[in-house]
Every structure is written in C-alpha cells, then in structure tokens.
Amino acid sequence: MTRGPTWFNITSLIAGFSFLYLPIVLLVIYxxxxxxxxxxxxxxxxxxxxxxxxxxxxxxxAWVTLRVAFVSASIATxxxxxxxxxxxxxxxxxxxxxxxxxxxxxLVMPEVILGLSLLLLFVAMDQTRGFWTVMLAHTTFSMxxxxxxxxxxxxxxxxxxxxxxxxxxxxxxxxxxLITLPIIxxxxxxxxxxxxxxxxxxxxxxxxxxxxxxxxxxxxxxSQVRLGVTPEINAVCTILVALVTLxxxxxxxxxxxxxxxxxxxxxxxxxxxx
Amino acid sequence: xxxxxxGPVRREFTPWENPDHPPFIEFRNVxxxxxxxxxxxxxxxxxxxxxxxxxLGGSGCGKTTLMRMLAGFETPTSGQIFLDGQxxxxxxxxxxxxxxxxxxxxxxxxxxxxxxxxxxxxxxKLPQAEIDDRVAEMLRLTKLEQFAxxxxxxxxxxxxxxxxxxxxxxxxxxxxLLDEPLGALDRKLREETQFELMNLQExxxxxxxxxxxxxxxxxxxxxxxxxxxKGELIQVATPSEIYEAPNSIYVADFIGDVNLIEAxxxxxxxxxxxxxxxxxxxxxxxxxxxxxxxxxKVWYAIRPEKVxxxxxxxxxxxxxxxxxxxxxxxxxxxxxxxxxxxxxxNRDILRATxxxxxxxxxxxxTWDEDVVLSFDRDAGVxxxx
Amino acid sequence: MDEExxxxxxxKRSLGGWLLIAMPYLWLLIFFLAPFLIVFxxxxxxxxxxxxxxxxxxxxxxxxxxFRENLSSFSLENYIWLTEDALYWKSYLSSVIIAATSTVLxxxxxxPIAYGMARSPQSWRPTLLMLVILPFWTSFLIRVYAWIGIxxxxxxxxxxxxxxxxxxxxxxxxNTNIAVYIGIVYSYLPFLVLPLxxxxxxxxxxxxxxxxxxxxxxxxxxxKVTxxxxxxxxxxxxxxxxxxxxxxxxxxxxxxxxxxxxxGKTLWxxxxxxxxxxxxxxxxxILLMILVIPIVLFQNQQQKMAEKNG
Numbered sequence: 009m010t011r012g013p014t015w016f017n018i019t020s021l022i023a024g025f026s027f028l029y030l031p032i033v034l035l036v037i038y039x040x041x042x043x044x045x046x047x048x049x050x051x052x053x054x055x056x057x058x059x060x061x062x063x064x065x066x067x068x069x070a071w072v073t074l075r076v077a078f079v080s081a082s083i084a085t086x087x088x089x090x091x092x093x094x095x096x097x098x099x100x101x102x103x104x105x106x107x108x109x110x111x112x113x114x115l116v117m118p119e120v121i122l123g124l125s126l127l128l129l130f131v132a133m134d135q136t137r138g139f140w141t142v143m144l145a146h147t148t149f150s151m152x153x154x155x156x157x158x159x160x161x162x163x164x165x166x167x168x169x170x171x172x173x174x175x176x177x178x179x180x181x182x183x184x185x186l187i188t189l190p191i192i193x194x195x196x197x198x199x200x201x202x203x204x205x206x207x208x209x210x211x212x213x214x215x216x217x218x219x220x221x222x223x224x225x226x227x228x229x230x231s232q233v234r235l236g237v238t239p240e241i242n243a244v245c246t247i248l249v250a251l252v253t254l255x256x257x258x259x260x261x262x263x264x265x266x267x268x269x270x271x272x273x274x275x276x277x278x279x280x281x282x
Numbered sequence: 283x284x285x286x287x288x289g290p291v292r293r294e295f296t297p298w299e300n301p302d303h304p305p306f307i308e309f310r311n312v313x314x315x316x317x318x319x320x321x322x323x324x325x326x327x328x329x330x331x332x333x334x335x336x337x338l339g340g341s342g343c344g345k346t347t348l349m350r351m352l353a354g355f356e357t358p359t360s361g362q363i364f365l366d367g368q369x370x371x372x373x374x375x376x377x378x379x380x381x382x383x384x385x386x387x388x389x390x391x392x393x394x395x396x397x398x399x400x401x402x403x404x405x406x407k408l409p410q411a412e413i414d415d416r417v418a419e420m421l422r423l424t425k426l427e428q429f430a431x432x433x434x435x436x437x438x439x440x441x442x443x444x445x446x447x448x449x450x451x452x453x454x455x456x457x458x459l460l461d462e463p464l465g466a467l468d469r470k471l472r473e474e475t476q477f478e479l480m481n482l483q484e485x486x487x488x489x490x491x492x493x494x495x496x497x498x499x500x501x502x503x504x505x506x507x508x509x510x511x512k513g514e515l516i517q518v519a520t521p522s523e524i525y526e527a528p529n530s531i532y533v534a535d536f537i538g539d540v541n542l543i544e545a546x547x548x549x550x551x552x553x554x555x556x557x558x559x560x561x562x563x564x565x566x567x568x569x570x571x572x573x574x575x576x577x578x579k580v581w582y583a584i585r586p587e588k589v590x591x592x593x594x595x596x597x598x599x600x601x602x603x604x605x606x607x608x609x610x611x612x613x614x615x616x617x618x619x620x621x622x623x624x625x626x627x628n629r630d631i632l633r634a635t636x637x638x639x640x641x642x643x644x645x646x647x648t649w650d651e652d653v654v655l656s657f658d659r660d661a662g663v664x665x666x667x
Numbered sequence: 668m669d670e671e672x673x674x675x676x677x678x679k680r681s682l683g684g685w686l687l688i689a690m691p692y693l694w695l696l697i698f699f700l701a702p703f704l705i706v707f708x709x710x711x712x713x714x715x716x717x718x719x720x721x722x723x724x725x726x727x728x729x730x731x732x733x734f735r736e737n738l739s740s741f742s743l744e745n746y747i748w749l750t751e752d753a754l755y756w757k758s759y760l761s762s763v764i765i766a767a768t769s770t771v772l773x774x775x776x777x778x779p780i781a782y783g784m785a786r787s788p789q790s791w792r793p794t795l796l797m798l799v800i801l802p803f804w805t806s807f808l809i810r811v812y813a814w815i816g817i818x819x820x821x822x823x824x825x826x827x828x829x830x831x832x833x834x835x836x837x838x839x840x841x842n843t844n845i846a847v848y849i850g851i852v853y854s855y856l857p858f859l860v861l862p863l864x865x866x867x868x869x870x871x872x873x874x875x876x877x878x879x880x881x882x883x884x885x886x887x888x889x890x891k892v893t894x895x896x897x898x899x900x901x902x903x904x905x906x907x908x909x910x911x912x913x914x915x916x917x918x919x920x921x922x923x924x925x926x927x928x929x930x931g932k933t934l935w936x937x938x939x940x941x942x943x944x945x946x947x948x949x950x951x952x953i954l955l956m957i958l959v960i961p962i963v964l965f966q967n968q969q970q971k972m973a974e975k976n977g
Contacts, residue, residue, distance in 0.1 A: 017786050021787065021795070024860075027856075032813055034813065035812070035816065087690065090687055090691045093687060094691060098688055101688060116910045116958075118915070120931045121706075121914065121954060124934065125703050125706045126702050128706055128709055128948070145698075147698075168385070169388045171375070171382075173401070174376045175353055175378075179374075205804050211807075211808050211917060226808050229809075237815050237816050245806070245812065252804050253804075256800075273435055277435070277436050
C-alpha cells in the first residue's frame with residue numbers, strides 16, 4: 009500500500025496551518041491600511057510606520073524592553089547552563105528533588121502567580137521597582153527554559169570526551185571551556201534566543217514587577233489594546249513578528265546548512281574507506 | 283632469535299616468571315563498590331614494563347572499572363594502585379602519566395585531527411616546535427598525514443580509530459590504556475589493526491593495557507591475559523596457557539570451544555589419572571596429575587580440534603575412545619565440525635573438528651554414520667572447579 | 668560493547684562542584700521559593716492602608732516580642748472570605764471548566780494536524796515542524812490581539828460571513844466565552860501538537876502494515892494501533908494546555924466579556940484595582956494548590972516516558 013499523504017491529511021494540514029497563520033497575516037496586512045478604521049480597507053499606506061517613529065513613548069518602551077531582554081537573557085543563559093550541568097552531571101545531592109522541582113515548576117506556573125510572588129519579594133526586600141526588578145524577574149523564569157534546552161543537549165553528550173580531555177592533562181574547569189562549552193554551544197545559543205524572546209513577550213510578570221519609568225513594550229501595547237484596535241499597534245506587532253520570524257528562519261537555515269554539509273562530509277569519508 | 287622475519291620480532295619476554303622482577307603497575311587488594319553493587323572484589327594484579335596485557339571478560343565483569351581506576355576516573359573503595367612505584371591515590375586523571383584510548387574514541391568534534399593529537403601536548407605547555415614535531419611523528423606513525431586538517435566527522439571509522447590512538451600516544455604515556463579499542467570496526471579491519479597495535483607497541487617500547495570482551499583479540503595481541511568474572515581474576519596467564527591449560531570450567535568455556543565431560547576419578551598415580559565419564563560411559567586416561575582423590579567428581583575438558591574422528595566402531599573397554607553416531611555436520615570452509623551422539627542412549631553430544639586439508643574427499647563422513655572418536659592422553663585437562 | 672553497571676552514587680565533590688550547584692540553587696531559592704513563602708505569609712495578613720498595604724509586616728527589627736505578637740495576629744480570615752464571596756469559587760470553577768473545554772477542543776483540532784504531519788513525506792517534516800514552532804516564538808499578546816480585529820462585531824469574520832450571505836446580522840463573538848475558547852485553542856495549539864507529533868512520528872509504520880496484513884482495515888488499524896500508542900503524547904499535550912490555561916489572564920481579559928470569570932483575571936483585578944494584596948495572595952495560594960495535582964501528575968508521566976525511552 010502507498011504511504012503517501014492522503015487527502016484527509018493534506019486537508020487537515022492546510023486547515024490547521026491556516027488557522028495558525030491567518031490571524032497574523034491579516035494583522036500584518038491591515039498594518040498597511042490607509043484607513044484609521046482597522047477593519048475597513050482604505051488603500052495601501054505606510055503612514056502608521058512613520059507615525060510609529062514619532063511616538064517617543066513607544067520607542068522608549070521598546071528600548072527598555074530590549075535592554076531588559078538582553079541583560080536577563082544573558083544572565084539566564086549562564087545560570088540556566090549551570091543548572092543544566094547540575095541536573096545532568098551532579099549525581100545525587102541533598103535537595104536535588106527540590107532543585108529539579110524549582111527548575112520545572114516555573115515552566116507551567118501561571119504567570120500571575122510568578123508575577124505576584126516576585127513583586128511581594130521585592131516589596132519585602134524594600135527594593136525600588138523598575139528596570140532591575142523586571143530584569144531579575146525575567147532572569148528567574150527564563151533560566152528555567154534555558155536549563156531545559158541545554159539539558160536536552162547535554163543528555164546526548166558523550167561524557168568520555170571530557171574524560172579524554174582530563175586524561176590528556178586538562179583540568180576540569182579548563183575542560184569545560186575547551187571541550188564541553190564549544191560542543192553544547194548550539195543549545196546555549198538556542199537557550200539565549202528563547203530567553204530573549206520570552207522576556208520580549210512578557211506582559212504579566214513585567215506588569216507586576218515594574219515601577220515608574222520602566223514601562224515595557226508589551227505593557228504599552230496592552231494598555232493601548234484595551235482602548236481598541238489601532239493600525240499603529242498593528243504596525244508595532246508587524247515589526248516584532250517580522251524580527252522574530254527572520255531570526256528563527258535564519259537560525260534554522262544555518263542549522264540545516266551545517267547538517268547538510270556534515271552529512272555530505274560523512275558520506276565522502278565513508279566512501280573513501282570502501 | 284635466529285628466525286628470519288620482517289619488522290620487529292615478538293621477543294622472548296617473561297618477567298612474570300621472576301618473582302624479584304619489580305612490577306610496573308600493581309593493584310593491591312583493590313575493591314570498588316557502586317552502592318550495593320561490587321564491581322571489583324579485593325583484586326591484586328602485577329603488570330610489567332613493556333608488557334602487552336589484556337583484561338578479558340564478559341559484560342559487567344569489572345574489567346572496565348579496573349582500567350578506569352588506573353586512569354583515575356573511579357576511586358577505589360579500598361586498596362592501592364601503584365604505577366612505576368608511585369601510589370596513585372589522590373592524583374586526579376589530568377596529572378596521571380597514563381593515557382587512554384576510549385571505546386567511543388571521544389574525539390573532539392570541533393577540532394581538526396592535528397588539534398586533537400596536539401591537545402595533550404598543549405596541556406603540558408611544550409614549545410610549539412616540539413608539539414609540531416610530535417604531531418607530525420604521530421601522523422606518520424598512524425598513516426594519517428593527508429588527513430591532518432580534517433575534522434573527525436570527515437573521517438571513516440578506521441581513520442577515527444587511528445586518530446584516537448595517535449592522540450593517546452602523543453604524550454608518550456608510561457602506560458597506554460585501550461578500552462575496547464577495536465569494537466566499532468568491522469572484522470577485517472579489526473584483525474589488521476590488531477597486528478598494527480602489536481607492532482606499534484614493539485616499536486614504542488611502551489606498556490599497553492587493553493580491555494576487551496573479544497577472546498580472539500586478547501589472544502592475538504597480548505603477552506598475558508587476565509580472565510575476569512564478577513569482579514575477580516579467574517586466571518592470569520599467557521594466551522597459550524589460557525587456551526591449553528585453563529584452570530577452571532569458566533575459563534575453558536569462555537575461551538574457544540570445548541567439550542566438557544563430567545567424570546569421576548577412578549585411579550590417581552604419579553604418571554597420570556584415570557577417569558570414567560558419568561554420561562557417556564567411557565574411560566579416560568590422562569597424563570595429568572591431579573589433587574582430586576578417587577571417587578571425586580571432576581570435569582574433563584577437551585577441545586574439539588583435539589578429538590580425532592573416523593568411521594567405524596571402537597573397542598568397548600579401551601581408554602580415550604568412544605563410539606557415536608553423527609548427528610550434525612557443520613561445514614565452515616577451513617574446518618568442519620561434527621556433532622556426534624555418544625554414550626548411553628546416545629544422549630550426549632561430543633564435538634570434533636577437522637581441517638579440510640584436501641578439496642575432494644572420497645567417501646566422506648555423513649549423517650547417521652557410526653564413528654569412533656578418540657584422543658591422546660595429554661589432549662584434555664582435568665578441572666576441579 | 669561493555670556496559671558496566673554504574674549505579675548513581677553520591678559523588679565526592681570538590682569546592683568547584685559545590686559552587687556549580689550553589690549558584691543556580693541559591694538564585695532559585697531566593698527568587699522562586701522565598702517569594703512563595705512570602706505570598707503564603709501575606710495571605711494570612713490583613714489589608715491595611717499603608718505601604719506596603721498589609722499588616723502585620725514581616726519585620727524582625729523590632730525584636731522577637733513584636734514578631735511573636737505579629738505572628739498571633741495572622742489569621743485565616745482571607746481564606747474564609749474566599750469561601751464566603753461566591754465570586755472566588757465561581758472563578759476557580761469556571762477557570763477549570765474553561766481550561767478543560769479548551770483542552771478538549773485543542774485536542775480535537777490538534778490531533779489531525781499532528782497526524783497529518785507524522786504521515787507527511789519525510790522531506791516535509793522539518794518545515795512543518797518549524798511552522799508549528801514559529802508561532803510559539805512570536806508574542807503571545809500579539810497573537811491574542813490579532814483575534815480582536817477578526818472577531819469583533821464589525822470585524823473581518825463577520826464581514827466575510829455577511830458578504831457571503833450566510834448571516835443577516837453580525838455574530839457577537841468577541842467578549843464572550845467563545846472568544847476565550849478560540850483564544851486558548853489558538854495560543855496553546857503548538858504545545859499540544861508538538862508532543863503528539865513526537866509520539867506519532869516514533870510510531871513504527873510496520874506496525875500498521877502488520878495490522879493490515881493481519882486483516883485489519885485502515886480505519887480500524889487507526890483505532891486499534893495508532894490511537895492507543897499515541898496516548899502518552901496526548902496526555903502530555905493536554906497537560907501542557909490545561910495547566911497554564913487555568914491561570915490565564917491575557918486571553919480572558921482581552922477576548923472575554925465582563926461575565927467571563929477566570930481566576931487569573933480575578934487575581935489581577937483584586938491586586939491592581941482593589942489593591943487587596945492579602946486576598947490576592949490567598950487567591951494565588953489556592954490556585955497553586957489546585958494546580959499542584961496536575962503538575963505532579965504531569966511530572967510523573969514525563970518521568971515514566973523518559974524511563975521507558977531511556
């Protein structure tokens with residue numbers, strides 16, 4: 009019998025992906041709408057993008073968001089990679105169950121709880137809220153995502169490579185930087201990217217933990233959205249979607265290329281042996 | 283040595299026969315436990331300089347653990363390990379003068395062949411010129427010159443194996459540890475590489491310790507073999523001793539093919555022992571003397587190639603002779619193996635092999651034929667355990 | 668191959684090893700566990716017009732006696748309040764119902780997609796997989812926002828249906844529970860499709876061939892072979908949709924109506940609009956207790972799957 013795709017399968021794929029992508033496509037299209045009425049097509053225009061550039065509040069918010077995302081993603085990557093090493097390598101230690109629980113819980117915890125609890129911590133610590141508190145909050149939940157991503161990379165890692173390095177005279181810490189890190193680097197980079205976008209997207213946790221002068225872009229978008237749909241917000245969203253899409257596509261093309269090159273090399277190597 | 287040969291000759295080398303010869307590696311009452319599981323049990327072993335030594339055993343027998351303790355990746359639960367007179371306790375792997383070739387090769391995927399080989403030398407902070415010289419020498423020795431710039435994934439399995447070997451030899455370690463080094467290669471390449479390893483060991487005058495589960499490999503390369511089971515040494519001897527004079531059923535059965543005949547001692551004298559088999563009901567006379575007393579249950583182990591086979595009926599009362607019926611014949615090309623049913627009710631199987639020395643045989647032995655199986659009085663060994 | 672038995676045993680650790688553990692561990696203790704204890708503590712306090720707006724505050728500086736006094740003024744009053752005001756238990760109940768309904772809907776929509784992906788030619792799969800993952804990387808808020816323009820009365824869906832003559836007057840979808848269902852299904856679909864696809868893709872095609880060879884028609888082979896074998900993937904996917912959906916805030920807030928009760932929204936309102944920190948803390952504690960059961964079940968299932976595969 010044939011194992012090709014059936015009509016049923018193709019239909020469900022088309023319907024499913026239309027459902028996933030149509031809303032975003034419509035959003036992008038209507039960001040180029042001349043009319044202020046978002047749902048009535050009034051001709052093509054880029055004027056909302058121009059007005060965006062003059063909206064200082066929005067640009068400020070974007071700048072704050074980028075800085076928070078960059079700093080928190082970087083710290084989260086360091087901590088998350090360490091956490092993944094602990095989970096995969098450290099064997100048993102006192103409090104291991106608690107540790108792995110604390111890594112996995114934030115992945116499924118409602119954001120309102122995370123946000124509220126962190127805010128109450130900052131209040132108890134008498135910490136002025138703003139850039140730093142949002143950054144700390146984002147670091148905390150995104151490090152868990154980094155840990156999970158890096159962990160999956162480490163599980164497939166041949167530990168004898170580290171042993172070989174030590175056997176050849178390389179002390180453990182140096183081994184980590186010379187051998188382990190370069191090999192798990194794709195996972196670490198993917199973890200950073202994930203942490204960055206998570207921070208970029210977050211509304212709820214930022215709303216709880218922020219203070220005056222540190223309004224992030226999602227908070228700005230949210231407060232405008234509550235007032236109604238505007239083409240300007242469509243334009244902001246379009247830019248964000250475009251950036252993320254480009255990033256993800258570029259990353260996956262790079263990975264794919266490497267893979268193809270690698271497979272070609274391997275075929276050549278084994279061909280030569282025969 | 284008077285014999286003519288090409289390349290290095292296997293030398294006369296028997297330091298283990300001299301009790302005063304200092305060992306190069308010594309395990310002294312070493313035990314290793316993982317939780318409740320005992321991987322190595324109170325084990326003592328001496329290995330000599332320039333020896334090619336094999337640890338042989340099945341999966342989980344403790345041979346890899348023993349080697350990893352020498353390399354420093356596991357710490358003994360009790361006991362001491364000495365290398366060249368130095369107690370290795372507390373010395374981390376990266377300060378030990380041994381190098382290891384890993385079963386998975388463990389080549390660094392992000393470094394070229396050269397960089398992989400130079401890695402250990404760089405850790406010793408040797409001058410660059412010396413590193414380059416050594417790397418070049420290793421590339422030459424392992425015939426990898428044209429692959430120096432390649433990454434591991436651009437190499438075939440055999441080439442990767444040679445890179446791993448070159449990398450572990452580059453630092454000229456006091457002892458080279460080989461963990462199932464040829465396991466990933468196909469049969470032909472494996473046999474070739476076994477001889478290369480032996481030549482290399484001669485040429486470099488180094489001590490090699492190999493861990494393997496492949497008895498042919500151990501027999502081919504090693505000066506001495508230690509057969510291990512359940513964390514203990516069963517027998518430590520040269521390949522020919524292990525094969526011709528196994529000290530236990532375990533070793534006899536593990537190495538090569540063997541007929542194990544259950545027997546009872548009937549007479550013990552200075553020039554030999556007489557037995558009668560329990561199942562087959564035939565008489566055995568062996569030139570071997572044994573500590574067993576008349577009436578004791580023992581095992582008589584005899585290799586199939588030492589059993590002669592001919593058509594016809596044997597004498598009922600003769601020693602070392604039994605009549606049987608051909609049950610199965612396996613033609614392997616170089617040899618044939620015959621399974622014959624012998625003894626009371628023909629319930630037991632005795633195996634005999636013979637070399638196919640000529641291409642055509644008139645009137646060959648065939649199925650359901652009566653045959654006589656016989657052997658010399660020094661063909662087999664009496665085993666008490 | 669020699670696979671020696673290595674039982675995990677407590678490892679002797681160097682100072683560096685301890686530091687490695689300590690850094691992420693301490694971070695999580697301070698920024699994840701400690702906050703929960705504070706939430707729990709504040710849920711036992713009383714609301715007050717002060718900064719911070721609750722009493723007693725947690726302060727050792729005034730000495731042990733004051734602390735003890737404060738301790739005795741902690742009360743379960745907020746929890747009692749939660750049971751007295753119908754708003755709260757209705758919110759919890761309706762959150763669970765909405766999340767469960769949406770999970771079932773997501774499964775019904777996600778299964779054909781995952782199945783279609785797993786049965787597609789090998790060369791399509793990486794692309795299809797990326798197409799499922801891509802929305803996950805784009806902002807949640809934006810994806811929810813996109814639906815407002817589609818679902819509102821003068822929105823694109825109604826325009827389309829009106830122009831096709833299928834309806835005479837606009838459907839009211841936005842600000843109803845239907846919009847919330849659509850939002851949850853849409854936002855969490857990738858979470859369900861990914862684990863489901865993973866378990867369907869692993870399914871050996873020769874199993875189906877064997878079933879058919881033994882006289883089982885394809886539709887029956889699906890019921891008897893494919894579906895039972897994809898259950899672990901379905902369970903994992905459903906947990907991944909259900910657990911976060913219960914505490915969802917953005918979707919009910921933007922797409923739901925004023926009568927859409929979800930506990931995440933109730934907490935938000937209690938905190939930001941009523942500034943009642945103790946009550947919102949109590950709400951969070953109860954929500955957490957409700958979610959602990961599915962979270963633990965999910966963890967156990969994941970562990971079992973990992974053991975089976977390992």
